[in-house]
Amino acid sequence: MVGATRIEEVRSEISELAQTSPTAQDLMRTMVKLLHDRMLKYNWVGFYMLEPGANPPVLVLGAFEGTMTPHTRIPLNQGICGAAASSGRTVVVDDVNKDSRYLACSLETKSEIVVPVFVHGKVVGELDIDSHFPAAFTSDHQNLVQYCATLVGKKLETTPA
Numbered sequence: 480m481v482g483a484t485r486i487e488e489v490r491s492e493i494s495e496l497a498q499t500s501p502t503a504q505d506l507m508r509t510m511v512k513l514l515h516d517r518m519l520k521y522n523w524v525g526f527y528m529l530e531p532g533a534n535p536p537v538l539v540l541g542a543f544e545g546t547m548t549p550h551t552r553i554p555l556n557q558g559i560c561g562a563a564a565s566s567g568r569t570v571v572v573d574d575v576n577k578d579s580r581y582l583a584c585s586l587e588t589k590s591e592i593v594v595p596v597f598v599h600g601k602v603v604g605e606l607d608i609d610s611h612f613p614a615a616f617t618s619d620h621q622n623l624v625q626y627c628a629t630l631v632g633k634k635l636e637t638t639p640a
């Protein structure tokens with residue numbers, strides 16, 4: 480079982496990455512790899528970023544680890560990804576097959592979390608994680624993923640994109 484200790488370890492490794500990454504792009508690339516490699520239940524980990532200037536707004540697939548997804552561009556009125564970006568709130572879905580918003584990426588996916596990334600108070604993208612396990616994203620995991628999204632937002636505020 481992946482317990483609190485693993486979450487704490489990964490949290491401090493992520494914090495170190497945030498300090499040593501020269502750019503937000505580097506941080507996102509290394510972060511998705513670390514989360515995917517270290518967390519047993521994080522089977523697809525990726526960022527979707529709002530395309531600058533797009534009207535209507537659209538989320539574009541960025542750094543990710545896991546199998547390729549058919550959803551490389553997601554409008555804000557579609558999917559769990561669209562719901563998180565348009566509301567500016569974390570969305571946790573314990574059973575994706577019971578959520579009519581869900582856009583399937585892999586048949587194996589059972590649960591999902593999407594956490595918005597903010598820059599100066601505005602949503603600029605999000606961190607999306609899929610799990611092959613139902614209800615994988617308990618409150619400890621939500622805290623970890625929110626911490627990751629916050630670090631990326633801060634990095635975007637302080638370094639060139």
Ligand code: SME
Binds near residue numbers: 523548553559607
């Ligand atoms: N499941 C997401 C789409 C992205 S894939 O999971 C990578 C959604 O419902 O928005």
